[in-house]
Amino acid sequence: MDTQAPAAAVAAVRARAEEHLRALVGRPDATLYDDQWAAIAALVVERRRALVVQRTGWGKSAVYFVATLLLREGLQTAAGGRDQRGDHRAGPTVIISPLLALMRNQIAAAERAGIRAVTVNSTNMEQWDEVHRAIAAGEVDVLLVSPERLNNPGFRDEVLPRLAATCGLLVVDEAHCISDWGHDFRPDYRRIRTLLRELPDGIPVLATTATANQRVTDDVAEQLDGAERVSGDEKANEFPEVAARRAAGLGGGTLVLRGSLDRASLRLGVVRLTTAQQRLAWLADHLAEQPGSGIVYCLTVAATQEVADYLRSRGHQVAAYSGQTEQTERLALEQALVDGQVKALVATSALGMGFDASLGFVVNLGAPNSPVAYYQQVGRAGRGTVDDASVVLLPATEDRDIWAYFASLAFPREDVVRTTLDVLAEEGRAMSTPALEPRVDLSRSRLETMLKVLDVDGAVRRVRGGWEATGRPWEYDAERYARVAAERQAEQQAMLDYLSSDECRMRYLRRQLDDPEVLADPEWQCGRCDNCGGLQLSTEVSAQAVEEAAARIARPGVPIEPRRQWPTGLASIGVSRSGRIRQPAEEGRAIARLTDLGHGAALRGLFAVSPGSPTGMEDGPVPDALARAMVTLLQDWQPKVDAIVVAESERKPTLTADLAAGLSRFLGVPVVGRWAVVDPSVGPDRGATNSAQRVAAVGRRCALRLDEPDAVRDRRVLLVDDRVVSGWSLTLGAEALHEAGAAAVVPLVLAVSG
Template sequence: MSTPTTTDVRRSAEAHLRALVGPRDGQGDAVLREDQWSAIEALVVHRRRALVVQKTGWGKSAVYFVATLLLREQGAGPTVIVSPLLALMRNQIAAAERAGIRAVTINSTNMEDWEPIQESIRAGEVDVLLVSPERLNNPGFRDEVLPRLAATCGLLVVDEAHCISDWGHDFRPDYRRIRTLLGDLPDGIPVLATTATANARVTQDVAEQLGRAGSLGDVLVLRGSLDRESLRLGVVRLRTPEQRLAWLADHLAEQPGSGIVYCLTVAATQEVADYLRSRGHDVAAYSGQTETTERHALEQDLAGGRVKALVATSALGMGFDATLGFVVNLGAPASPVSYYQQVGRAGRGLPEDLESATVVLLPATEDRDIWAYFASLAFPREEQVRRTLEVLAEEGRPLSTATLETYVDLNRTRLETMLKVLDVDGAVRRVRGGWEATGRPWTYDEERYLRVREAREREQQAMLDYIATDGCRMRYLREQLDDPDLDAELDCGRCDNCGGLSVATEISAAAVEEAEARLARPGVVIEPRKMWPTALGNLGVELKGKIREAAEEGRAVARLTDLGYGNALRELFATSTPDGPVPVPLVRAVIEVLDDWRPPVDGIVVVESATRPTLTADLADGLSRYLRVPVVGRWAIVDPDVAPDQGAANSAQRIAAVGRRFDLRAEVPEGGRILLVDDRVGTGWTLTLAARAIRGAGAAEVRPLVLATQA
């Protein structure tokens, strides 16, 4: 049998492309872009490794699907695609099936299908296997499934490859495991990495990790223009949250087609969606906390144009493939790169009646507070990492994350992220039952972590500069992504600064008034803790199982991240704000919460505060006068050597610290109904332990009331 020529391969590739994309009305047959062919040729003909950095909608998935079909015709094994989001997997499987590609997925939601899927792979019945990056470090998958896949796959694809790099805006430790997978691949297995959002530094970092022994020499890097001709960018700067909500209410219907309203927090998605629905808009909230089945249904509704917008966090991000007419950001992301990725959801495959998509940013003064919070979740300090390694070494057995929390003052998310990084670095290993130390030496790369932090700070300033610029906005974003095709003298002609977009800035008095009423409505439910964390015995705390002396449902005036009272509360609790009585507007808000809630109260217990004693005392005394019930005691500070927020990073550490710091000093009426008063709630464990003590002293019910909640 003769070996096909390069010309033959290209002819076959374009035939497969036409099957993939279908007929193009009045546009002739689909043909490959030159860079698409270059990538396919590198993978199929030369069996090389390639990194493709091209804008959203360019056709990166066509490269790996066409390459898959060509390689399968040559007898190669299935393509393995590492893909970060279930939404992306669903879209890719649907696209693959249209071209006759048999595609399946292994992820955390379909564990019952794993064994039949593996049988189908062994039988040669699968062309494409999509794997979530989290699977790469699942012990069973890593040790039993992954080696077989590495040995038999015909092509490895790493989608959204910027996640590999800790310089990238969306670094994910699970992606670092891909380095191990790359090292286990037999010679001659081609590798393709793709992303739409990588600047020059991220591109080089990813390419080095793709290369054998960190070499760039065998990696083909294809970077194209990042100009998005279908996008019209604009910024509307409004002073207050009420005005920004009013702008959405007045102008959402004017936006073309269906789209996304991005918010920075989960709480904001609910708040904004509720308000917009009250103004007659067909919208829904979407976040990482949305149940999986509902998320899928919402994605389908958006793609099908059955809702005007999803009000979403960045959880609706990478890989979501739909024809969207607009993106509005209520609050700015922390970098131009992440902003470019979010706005890239719009303007793909627009129908003839939509010439372009509209992109509007509504920045807020509180954006920087939210950026600062997420920045605080960076890689932990060296002593915390060393402590984790010491505990694992001393125990000499696998420890679960929950057990490690009793030794290390980090919350579950940061601890898991740190352990994944240590796993990739070879210092720990995830096994059945938890994590174990490997005994291999490990160095804390403080210089690198510092450089990453400084890079993040520069990116935040660059985002502020984007908002303030009077130059071309698309050119600015392309500069930030080191677009190789950028003409520094050429403006896009489509943004508000270029005169190509006129964004309405007027807002109606009725919309502002209703937004003010919505944001001025205080009251957030505080759900009581139900279960004690595991392994508290390691800290000398003999509590476990269900919490039997729990508090009742409580109330807070607002979340610190809320659009309404959040501003006033963030100012009140700022370190620069001196201690003092409850400000009058918040007094009115507390009264409104009480009038709406109407809790039965026989007495008040106040949580003492070392940092704001006047505030908490004034709050308790004012409530006593208003409700006409006595302050019967204090959840008193008995060990001031325990810092106010000690152990707040995780539940086990916090319970131990609160138990040492506080004790009940109160005359609780037998069978009484107690209002437990504090300035703010973080983890909820201070209120939980106080309620337990108050119930133990004879109270029948304990209801917490605080000014602010951090969640």
């Protein structure tokens, strides 16, 4: 199409674009940045694909909202362009958005500019028919969909083709999720690659992100480039602003606009303290000093609850927030933070991308596993009307253990993948995830993730009723997985280097993101961080705060909720159990979780892998500190029991025997039997990540061995183990004890994994 336009037409389009911008931001003096205009021009006039990598708060959403309004008005024709479908007025913009919180903020922003925006996601299924009707009637300007919708069979096969054919603009928000190299890679985003290839010619595409280094930028741009290439003749007729920017971007059809990632409102600092109680005490002593309201980030769900609990006991108005928080409560907590009704939300990264509020601070209790992920989290602060926000990182020695745990959830081994493909092929029909799960040694969440990757790779297909094998050949790309793993290791080391660096903090983060301005000016300094002298952070904590924090985290006792339902699909692997568990164990106790702030460190050391040991772990009696913690737990809990049965351990036989003997002496009740290992050929970790597989493995591996046939009859039995991973060993042990006549079974362990 002819995209050459006279200067007057260009000026008219830009003037109209800035009218829309002013309505969007509510400021009569607002004007577009050059890069905002370049992106809008590429989308609206040239119908090009563009990737915008700009800092949080820069105004990426303004690009796609203003472009939407121009396309919906058909104003691109004023500059000489014409819709290739022969219609001056484009269809709705489709925005692929990863988080509900982000969708809510985007819809609110759209409404301020008079844009009719709707969403299709897992929480509003009852509205889908109405939404689709409104789209068909031309009553919708913007449709927001989650990436998960793209592979829902009904949406993918029935709704998506119509949207792809009629949409005026496709937007991929948080586009770093497309890339294997992105800090927040999501397999559902890989479906976008297919969607891009299927789009009709002439539909512009915009991808946006604030957190992409050069490797991620190149990867995403290459995927956008896909089927769209611009010929030499078309380049000669480029819109002037787009042509000017092309020289600084990638070749091909995708315009890449990378800007400065400096956040002038942020003051970055690191406070290094030795112990968990000191870090908690620092929070208690210094939280009130932080400006406005903000976020305290933790690495685990358990930590959010523990930290929020402690801070409330010290008089701070805070609440815990994680992926496990119920949806209605999430909304209420987000609004409370926006309104300043709480000082902080103590949150996991579930409160991350897209949460838009004017926050005065972010504190990280524990370091994220990469500078890129850290930059994304701190970007929640210093937005909107906040000109001066503090960003504090309190690293912990256990951070690396937590990183290692999450790294263990990477793409499964080849033999596990092959087993999954074989099961689907043998079945010859669609299998639901619950039906497939018992036959594959993976947890449901990891199985789902793996299937999504295999779906994009073409080896399986999601259909109504579950998943089916396609029969297409598939290769395990071990080299790619190894490269990604190596990159993750390098990112972790870069995060550790950030903690000890005397370099300008913002420059360090920008350099990790390959910010072109910093690469061009390596002497640049922000002048605002603790290393530049613009931020002074006290490391002092009061003795009272340390004492109270130590007492809080040293108090042992984590409930162990009993399993009450057998896993589905056990019959398919030869196990005759189903439905409700007739006689479950009672609620038990553990000293702590492995990830807890207090006793977690000692427990992680106790169960650390030891390659030099024949069993993979060092063995020995219960350490004195944990023995004292167990005594405190028992004094608080006071379980009423008459006998003890101990679960045998191949790896730590001395530990479990010593634990049982110590409990016998303290409680004054005898050890009367063992939950014994009778088939050592079934390894201790067999099926550990999958409930059905674990039930089958424990059923073969273990059996109850009592000193006397009636040793537990009508007795309340303390079932003792070293740690809980899935809970199924305790469940099966309790079942065996009930069958032997026990009146009740009460589990007690040293640690809970996770």
